[in-house]
Amino acid sequence: MVQSKNSSSLKVKVQKFGTALSGMIMPNIGAIIAWGLTAAIFMTPNGWFPNAQINKLVQPMLIYLLPLLIGYTGGRMIHEDRGAVIGAIATLGVIVGTKQPMFLGAMIMGPLSGWLLKKLDDAFQDRIISGFEMIYNNFSLGILGMILAIFAYFVINPIMMWGSYWASVGVDAIIRVHLLPLANIIIEPAKVLFLNNAIGNGILVPLGIQQASEVGKSVLFLMESNPGPGLGILLAFMLFGKGSSKSSAPGAAIIEFFGGVHEIYFPYVLMKPALIIAAICGGITGTALFTMFNGGLKAAASPGSILAILLVSAKGSYLGNIIGVAGAAVVSFIIAAIILKRDKGEGDLAAKQKEMESMKAESKGQQMPSEQTAQDSVKSYADIKKVIFACDAGMGSSAMGASLLRDKFKKAGIDISVTNTAVRNLKDEQGLLVVTQAELADRALQKTPNAMHVSVGNFLNSPKYDTIVANLKALTQVSDRPKEAKKEKTAGSIEGIDFNKIKEIDFIRHDQHVGSATMARSLFEDGLKKAGKSEPVKALKINELSDDDARLVIVTPAAKKNLVVRYSDIQVVVVDDLLQDNKLQEIINKLN
Template sequence: MQEAKKKTSLKAKVQKLGTSLSSMVMPNIAAIIAWGLITAIFMEQGWFPNAHIAKLITPMLTYLLPLLIGYVGGRMVYEERGAVVGAIATMGVVVGAKVPMFLGAMIMGPLGGWCIKKFDQLFQDKIRSGFEMIYNNFSSGILGMLLAILGTYVVNPLVVAGSNFMSKGVDFIISIHMLPLANIFIEPAKVLFLNNAIGNGILVPLGIQQASTAGKSVLFLLESNPGPGLGILLAFMFFGKGSAKGSAPGAAIIHFFGGIHEIYFPYILMKPALILAAIAGGVSGTFTFQLLGAGLKAAASPGSIIAILLMTPKGSYLAVLSGVFVAAVVSFLVASVILKHDKSTGDDLAEKQAEMEAMKAESKGKEMPSSQAAQDSVDSYADVKKIIFACDAGMGSSAMGASLLRDKVKKAGIKDISVTNTAVNRLKDEQGLLVVTQEELAERALQRTPSAMHVSVDNFLSSPKYDEIVANLKALSQIQDKPQATENTVKTAEAGDLGNVDFTKVEEVNFIRHDQHIGTVTMATSLFSDSMKKANKQTPIKAVRINELEDSDKHLVIVTAAAKKNLAVRYTDIQTVVVDDLLTDKKLQDVVAKLK
């Protein structure tokens, strides 16, 4: 559990601004892709030229896309009323514009939503019953008209001037072959989960403006290039260690073909020096794109090689694939050198995260939770009815995290708990909500949903906290369904009667490992294993964390009385033997004798 700071940090403010820009574009990516496909296929130089269908290209670029962005921008601020006023206001900057008015839409959409929101706060409560419809329609219409006029005479000229300035700046950077240096900033920003803000908030609008005149833009490839991430994951496949090496092949497939770049971020965060590999790959890839004249017709989202090839104009496939290949090779070579000189053991990422949390707790003098603390942990989930994963854009990694937890919840037999995902800026405060976010976004999530329960994780794709969530929800449901089971189980275990254990069902013996007694449990597991070997017994012996157990009578757990109480609020079907001492209790030999 995380408590966000009361004061908004500078980093959170930057993320909030970037995400606001990105979130106006992300819901409209499908429309941008539709425009890009029509352009690539039916324009005069397209795959299948069709003059009649090509008439869609200019109106979609000039009117449809900016209006959609303005609509979404207004909705972000003030639901449907804000969306309508935002779209009306956007029309003011669209009409007569000589450039695609994406930046203007990003200004007028939220401005329209904000204005109608403030207007309602001042006057809505003063409207008499029966006049609500008149007020709603005319207030939105009049305010939208005024904002559209403002957009036509004030915002439009400013945005046109700014767009022309930025366009010339981009053209100048490209002309002097300095564009690759942009990746020095883009790659570290991606790892800080600002990838959507940079890609969709900045590069996509500028890229569309460039593509509208040149037919393609290299800017669409700067953030979406999967080459740098692929090279790093390939390096882990060959030179990584432990579970990081084992998980790299699957991550590479998801990253390269699925376009979910967030999946390789934890690998860099685990070994920060690898950011040099990402930067080197990004710079070299962009240099290759620029050298060969590569570009895309429209944004490739997600950043999958499939999406990139679909957005590649006729005759540019070799240039695009060359840039991706060069980026992958360079990042692979740099990452390989770093990993070869790495002295770490490459332990499982989830286990490392759990150990880090334990070390933090130990450094603060925290004790192993008492039975009351365990009960309080379970009780804190009593009101949870819905779980929402929230990430920067509401897609990609949060969708996969939600899928993983949804599967765990289903397997645990927990009913009436929905698990979904959304963008952090679309969270709504409500009772019975559990919000799961990345630690980078925890502060903003808490600001939007102060009444919700919050859990933050390092990595959506691998976190021990998922098991903790499931264990608490399951324990709660079991306590509600079987109020006497826990009490009866505790009494039986504390009586220490081995006759109440069905040894014929036992397929694994477990010792509970926690951070205050790692040495004791490790030694106890080792001694018990030795006793089993001497007795020629084959039942597996494992030390596990309390949340890693399966609630099944196939597990026999050897615990002390204090630890047994923590088990009692989480599990009802496991079998237990309570001992006074994990190392010397004579009952341990009786257990060995009865096991198979």
């Protein structure tokens, strides 16, 4: 147990460090792409359309703009606006006097400057005499910024120039002896552990930019962003998977390959850990083919989509890049297919996504929560005013998850804000519901201890969204007193049903009575035909209903308890026996 806790703590620390690195790069990916496209299209003499005037933008963007943005962002992460300004000032000290792009120097001076200013403010800001706050704020930042810029120029700059030189030499040496593909032995498992942004944007992108500035392109941009390994694994699940993993794989493959959201295939690998071999072999193959066929990108491909890769591919590298992605997909597919065909177990994707046990049991028709448990669950959502999805980078998967829940809220008539952000940017506040990946739950809890937290395995496929919607929807029922009072009087009795509105009759499958509901549907349908009536009749799970008064739901008392906390508009008739209650014939007679 102690070892497990230590391992978990180490993992959280590694993730925090990686997030700090990637957190300075991710917000500026757009600027990096702008530089890369400008260089690819207009740089003389190797651009697609060389232009001497526009080419004058390339070097200043690389040497000044990008490092300053990174330093600014790094300072802001530590001490908001004041940290951002001093981070940019100190970063300038690293930049001046060199023609190398000082990304690593900016990643040091940005957060370091923000941290030092924060410590200074903590020590003196509360002691400032009233009326002198502006003088302190401006001069403390200015004086410390000057000192740090000078320090960066004379100390950090030479160290970074030396380090950048040897890092470049090391990367070139590894490429020359064809050992670069072996780096995927580390990269692919780290990606599955949600360190993909840390490795890609924290390490490979800064090194790749430096290499691209020297030779016009870099294969380092492709090593983490290559969608091939994930695509191959998902294609194998499409053909050889079982159950929910097979049915969900086609949609996941489209999102992974064209949307560039690699996190979507991680749960599939975690479900069957042997598949990490397929990912590693696919990654090694892809990198080997990139180097063999002269592939490379002018700038970072973010997200890791085939579309983004093609947009920032260097001139003359399109074929190599396509071959590398395709080769990685083929190799990972073959190995994943062999593993899946030899594996006799179906696997439980939902379990690996750490979905709510009660929801999983309900979806299997095994057990439903008690009325008191359902009511307690509803009460826990009473103060929720805002929902935030938080992932490592604050982009991609969390944005898609937020969009899914926002759409569910709209359909359910729930007026609550749903946004997304990076875990590092979470702010603790009342009335907040934080939805995050299980891997990042500890960090989210540390950032927002007073918020309500829901962790999911996959932002794009979680039944917990239905739980959130059901609980918030139930609150509108509780707050609507006249409506609730009316339903208390009529729910369950035929007298309270408006048969003029009924367009569909539903039987609820629950507990162990799946067969009973199906048989009841068949018998009721036969009764309708004998009476010359044709309303559609269905047997559904409770979470498959839509809240609509055109539905007449026929249930047993056990299922009715859960209906009243989930739905407010459907019409309900309670029967003691789904097969031979006298109310069933009465309903048939009253239907139009």
